Amino acid sequence: MFKKILFATSATQASDHAARVAFNIAKNYQSSLNIFHVMGVPTRGYSQVVIDVKTKEEVAVDEDYTAWVTEEVRTYYEKHLDGSFEHTIDVAVGFPAREILRQAKTIKPDLILIGGSTGDEDESVYKKNSAGSTLQKVAKAAKCPVLVVNRPAASFWGGLSNIVFGTDFSKTSDKAFDFAMKVAKALDCEVNVFHAIDITPLHTGKILTQDEIEQQIRESLRKIRARYEPRLKELKAYSMDVAEGIPYMEIVKYARDNMADLIIMAHHSRKVVSDDTRLGGNVEQVIVRAGCPVISINK
Amino acid sequence: MHDLLTGLFFWIALGVFLIGVLARLIMYFRGLSWQLDRVAYTSHPGAGFKGAVRSIYKWLIPFGTYGWRTQPFITIVFFGFHIGAVLIPLFLLGHNLFLQEKLGISFFTLNPCFADILTWTVVISAFFLILRRLVLPEVRIMTTLYDYFILGVAIAPFVTGLFARYQVGDYSFWLNMHIFCGEILLIAIPFTKLSHVFLFFASRAQLGMDFGIKRGGMKGTKMAW
Amino acid sequence: MPEGKFCNKKPIDTAEGINELLSDTSGNNYYQEMKELDIDSDLLWKTIQNTCKSRTKTWLEICAHCGMCAESCFLYQVNGRDPKQVPAYKIQSTLGEIIKRKGKVDNQFMRDTMETAWSKCTCCNRCGTYCPHGIDTGIMFSYLRGLLYQQGFVPWELKIGAGMHRVYRAQMDVTDEDFVDTFEWMVEEYEDDYPGLTVPVDVENADIMYTVNAREVKHYPEDLAEAAILFHMAGENWTVPSKGWEQTSLAMFAGDWAACKMQVESVYEAMERLKPARMIGTECGHAHRATVIEGPYWAGRKNGQPPAESIHYVEWLAEALNTGKLKIDPSKRIKELVTLQDSCNYIRNHGLKKATRDIIKHIVEPGYFVEMSPNKEHNYCCGGGGGFNGIGLFRKQRNIALLTKRDQILATGAKLVLAPCHNCWDAIRDLEEEYEIGIRWSFLKPIVIKMLVIPEHLKPEE
Ligand code: HEM
Ligand code: SF4
Ligand code: SF4
Ligand code: SF4
Numbered sequence: 001m002f003k004k005i006l007f008a009t010s011a012t013q014a015s016d017h018a019a020r021v022a023f024n025i026a027k028n029y030q031s032s033l034n035i036f037h038v039m040g041v042p043t044r045g046y047s048q049v050v051i052d053v054k055t056k057e058e059v060a061v062d063e064d065y066t067a068w069v070t071e072e073v074r075t076y077y078e079k080h081l082d083g084s085f086e087h088t089i090d091v092a093v094g095f096p097a098r099e100i101l102r103q104a105k106t107i108k109p110d111l112i113l114i115g116g117s118t119g120d121e122d123e124s125v126y127k128k129n130s131a132g133s134t135l136q137k138v139a140k141a142a143k144c145p146v147l148v149v150n151r152p153a154a155s156f157w158g159g160l161s162n163i164v165f166g167t168d169f170s171k172t173s174d175k176a177f178d179f180a181m182k183v184a185k186a187l188d189c190e191v192n193v194f195h196a197i198d199i200t201p202l203h204t205g206k207i208l209t210q211d212e213i214e215q216q217i218r219e220s221l222r223k224i225r226a227r228y229e230p231r232l233k234e235l236k237a238y239s240m241d242v243a244e245g246i247p248y249m250e251i252v253k254y255a256r257d258n259m260a261d262l263i264i265m266a267h268h269s270r271k272v273v274s275d276d277t278r279l280g281g282n283v284e285q286v287i288v289r290a291g292c293p294v295i296s297i298n299k
Numbered sequence: 300m301h302d303l304l305t306g307l308f309f310w311i312a313l314g315v316f317l318i319g320v321l322a323r324l325i326m327y328f329r330g331l332s333w334q335l336d337r338v339a340y341t342s343h344p345g346a347g348f349k350g351a352v353r354s355i356y357k358w359l360i361p362f363g364t365y366g367w368r369t370q371p372f373i374t375i376v377f378f379g380f381h382i383g384a385v386l387i388p389l390f391l392l393g394h395n396l397f398l399q400e401k402l403g404i405s406f407f408t409l410n411p412c413f414a415d416i417l418t419w420t421v422v423i424s425a426f427f428l429i430l431r432r433l434v435l436p437e438v439r440i441m442t443t444l445y446d447y448f449i450l451g452v453a454i455a456p457f458v459t460g461l462f463a464r465y466q467v468g469d470y471s472f473w474l475n476m477h478i479f480c481g482e483i484l485l486i487a488i489p490f491t492k493l494s495h496v497f498l499f500f501a502s503r504a505q506l507g508m509d510f511g512i513k514r515g516g517m518k519g520t521k522m523a524w
Numbered sequence: 525m526p527e528g529k530f531c532n533k534k535p536i537d538t539a540e541g542i543n544e545l546l547s548d549t550s551g552n553n554y555y556q557e558m559k560e561l562d563i564d565s566d567l568l569w570k571t572i573q574n575t576c577k578s579r580t581k582t583w584l585e586i587c588a589h590c591g592m593c594a595e596s597c598f599l600y601q602v603n604g605r606d607p608k609q610v611p612a613y614k615i616q617s618t619l620g621e622i623i624k625r626k627g628k629v630d631n632q633f634m635r636d637t638m639e640t641a642w643s644k645c646t647c648c649n650r651c652g653t654y655c656p657h658g659i660d661t662g663i664m665f666s667y668l669r670g671l672l673y674q675q676g677f678v679p680w681e682l683k684i685g686a687g688m689h690r691v692y693r694a695q696m697d698v699t700d701e702d703f704v705d706t707f708e709w710m711v712e713e714y715e716d717d718y719p720g721l722t723v724p725v726d727v728e729n730a731d732i733m734y735t736v737n738a739r740e741v742k743h744y745p746e747d748l749a750e751a752a753i754l755f756h757m758a759g760e761n762w763t764v765p766s767k768g769w770e771q772t773s774l775a776m777f778a779g780d781w782a783a784c785k786m787q788v789e790s791v792y793e794a795m796e797r798l799k800p801a802r803m804i805g806t807e808c809g810h811a812h813r814a815t816v817i818e819g820p821y822w823a824g825r826k827n828g829q830p831p832a833e834s835i836h837y838v839e840w841l842a843e844a845l846n847t848g849k850l851k852i853d854p855s856k857r858i859k860e861l862v863t864l865q866d867s868c869n870y871i872r873n874h875g876l877k878k879a880t881r882d883i884i885k886h887i888v889e890p891g892y893f894v895e896m897s898p899n900k901e902h903n904y905c906c907g908g909g910g911g912f913n914g915i916g917l918f919r920k921q922r923n924i925a926l927l928t929k930r931d932q933i934l935a936t937g938a939k940l941v942l943a944p945c946h947n948c949w950d951a952i953r954d955l956e957e958e959y960e961i962g963i964r965w966s967f968l969k970p971i972v973i974k975m976l977v978i979p980e981h982l983k984p985e986e
Contacts, residue, residue, distance in 0.1 A: 043954070045913030062547055332577050339820075339828030366654040373590065437591040495588065518875045
């Protein structure tokens with residue numbers, strides 16, 4: 001399953017909750033963990049100088065500095081690296097999203113694990129250069145599932161037993177479903193398929209009557225059954241539900257009520273929506289709000 | 300004395316001046332290198348010619364360029380000095396009579412009253428040119444004694460000419476001095492910074508060709524001097 | 525010590541050499557050694573005799589010392605009108621002195637000259653258009669840089685930069701494989717959103733051969749994808765060369781003329797190999813200058829033209845918008861005050877002011893575009909040109925130099941600055957970082973992509 005994990009980290013407190021999950025998975029599933037840290041963002045034109053993402057200071061990158069930063073990362077995670085799983089540490093210079101994707105292209109992990117919005121301050125160095133957060137860009141372009149741990153609450157995590165799969169019946173959602181099934185089978189989990197009907201007038205263009213809503217709910221349930229049930233039967237336990245509301249809210253609520261320990265969703269937005277995660281698409285909203293880790297799947 | 304100055308000396312000065320100017324112009328243009336200057340002069344003669352002409356004539360018009368317009372004071376002083384400095388030697392009545400006698404040619408002549416005004420303008424402008432050099436830090440820092448010397452050589456004929464004109468003291472002394480200074484000026488032109496009298500055109504033509512050929516002229520953009 | 529370990533007269537020709545110099549953090553030892561570096565006066569004087577011909581000699585001779593160029597130089601203005609910043613003074617006291625002394629100058633003089641050549645002039649050529657004699661001090665400074673480079677007096681970063689061109693034929697350690705690989709990777713990343721998106725590598729007789737800035741490959745490969753998307757949307761028949769794809773030239777900033785020639789010849793070879801109808805370079809100012817404007821002369825092309833017609837990205841974009849190859853959705857045009865940075869390298873020095881303004885007409889709602897003052901061929905340098913941006917030693921001076929552009933931008937009231945030049949873009953980013961005036965800045969590609977009308981047959985499914 002998670003044989004090779006790329007864990008992208010700032011190696012600061014901001015990534016601590018993601019780290020907890022990363023080490024947890026690595027330990028439980030015997031993954032080999034690649035701890036990847038983008039240490040600096042290029043500045044000063046063509047020169048060798050970068051802005052250190054931690055100190056925000058300009059530093060000249062050379063071999064010594066790279067070695068030093070690698071050591072810093074190792075020290076930071078020392079107590080977790082107890083030999084119970086394989087790990088490597090890499091550091092790079094560049095714009096974080098791009099470098100994470102580049103690293104993924106090179107090592108081809110099964111999963112990218114990344115801390116969510118690390119707070120405005122930490123993003124400020126990156127943001128200068130292009131629209132969209134690191135998270136959005138990685139989720140959009142990654143070829144493997146991207147697991148995001150945004151809130152500290154999402155990291156107090158025992159293991160995997162209960163997965164919520166949110167669907168919108170798109171092709172990408174089918175891929176996400178494949179992945180959810182794979183995880184569930186490998187780790188013997190329960191899968192709860194969930195669809196939320198968007199009843200915000202912005203989306204529907206009008207206020208729906210209760211009859212219309214219930215009609216849609218029935219239709220969606222039928223769709224879920226037709227589309228997913230045959231395969232869900234391979235599992236020991238599963239459920240299927242539909243609710244109406246603001247989709248991302250409903251998913252977050254549903255996951256909470258069902259005590260899910262993982263949400264799996266498809267990532268759609270064609271474009272990086274904006275600089276502000278709060279304005280992102282559904283997945284991003286779920287990531288920001290969920291009380292458990294979220295895996296976004298895009299290809 | 301007078302005979303010598305208007306005779307032999309005059310011929311020498313004129314000869315040195317003409318040959319000097321010609322030789323230096325030839326040297327200038329032969330010294331242009333398409334590769335070192337990075338301007339393909341000969342491959343695009345038309346574009347080069349257009350650029351050169353524009354570059355020269357725009358700068359000959361008072362306030363005709365951004366450069367002139369942004370610095371009105373120096374522009375007024377410059378043209379005050381140069382209009383006279385060029386017109387008086389060629390078109391003053393007295394000079395024309397002299398040229399007629401010596402070379403058998405004469406140009407159109409300036410109204411004597413206007414010529415007086417021009418000459419005074421030259422001298423007064425020269426005063427401001429000197430003042431500028433003394434007062435403005437951005438000019439003072441580059442000014443050398445040589446610059447004052449050149450200015451001196453340039454205005455000497457005008458000052459002495461005015462003394463003669465108003466017959467201050469000994470007329471024939473001032474007249475001889477005037478002729479002498481004029482001849483010195485002629486000789487100085489090819490060998491000193493005063494070579495700009497003709498190299499101005501060469502240098503402007505060169506930059507004009509640069510713009511006309513390489514820096515946009517062939518893209519259809521005329522440099523907005 | 526005549527020749528140092530790090531600082532010497534030898535150009536860098538190997539990857540090991542580059543790494544060795546890079547290992548000297550910030551060039552600390554390099555500059556230390558420079559204090560001991562001997563001057564080869566004979567070589568210096570011989571070089572001058574061979575290369576300083578009538579144009580430059582005349583410029584130096586007839587300069588009236590009139591100071592009319594003073595006010596035209598933004599570095600003079602922004603440094604408290606320090607008379608030492610008058611263009612004519614700067615060049616007379618450096619190049620002028622070297623010639624006067626027939627090359628017999630000492631180490632201190634050379635180091636001071638280096639400081640002047642790289643921190644008091646960005647080779648923006650503005651002064652040349654304000655001198656009544658047509659004396660272009662910027663040109664003389666780039667000539668002077670060549671002399672300094674030959675003697676080993678060149679800022680550390682530029683010695684490395686020139687070395688990169690010698691070794692990789694690119695301004696950074698990006699190999700030909702990296703380039704093709706990255707381009708393909710980017711196209712792959714975007715092909716879901718733009719079905720049919722490809723990067724045609726080494727296609728002969730294409731209409732367009734596209735060349736880039738190595739920094740795009742290294743740090744912002746999205747730019748490559750954006751270029752591909754726009755060519756794709758415009759239905760262009762385009763290609764990139766697998767060799768000779770780098771258009772920039774730090775060697776030009778360094779004064780390493782031999783490396784300039786090597787670099788530009790690699791691009792010309794690609795043109796000759798692939799025979800494209802036209803070459804188009806990315807949104808970069810100095811790259812265009814190096815490959816299209818000056819390059820033919822370094823390569824010894826007598827007509828002053830590259831082997832294939834070569835245009836700047838803004839010319840292509842203007843053409844594509846004007847002819848309707850690319851269509852803008854008017855409702856998505858920029859509706860906020862926006863201004864434009866005119867890059868000296870292709871506006872003042874290649875007359876492309878109309879192209880950029882044509883683009884503006886398409887992408888900005890009428891009434892929202894504000895010109896800087898001055899603008900077009902009279903615009904001031906961004907403050908980071910001529911290599912200034914990347915030189916650590918002169919960082920302080922560079923930051924002062926940014927003030928001109930800061931004030932120009934503030935005066936427009938715009939919060940968005942279009943900067944179709946890598947160097948200007950960098951400088952404007954740095955000025956925001958340094959002075960925090962709350963602006964955003966952008967290349968044209970991402971902005972145009974956002975407002976494009978996508979033809980029906982190119983739309984993604986769903
Ligand atoms: C058509 C002929 C001439 C042209 C185009 C010309 C052009 C110029 C230019 C462009 C300058 C430098 C700009 C400046 O100082 O503001 C200059 C300076 C000067 N010119 Fe001329 N010139 C011409 C003829 C003369 C003549 C005939 C004289 C002497 C009688 C002369 C004497 C000077 C002097 C002394 C300066 C230095 C001014 C200073 O101290 O700032 N020029 N000239
Ligand atoms: S404006 Fe021209 S002539 Fe006057 S000082 Fe400057 S470079 Fe020399
Ligand atoms: S080229 Fe530009 S920076 Fe250099 S002296 Fe002239 S105006 Fe100043
Ligand atoms: S960076 Fe841009 S503005 Fe600055 S000198 Fe270069 S082209 Fe000009």
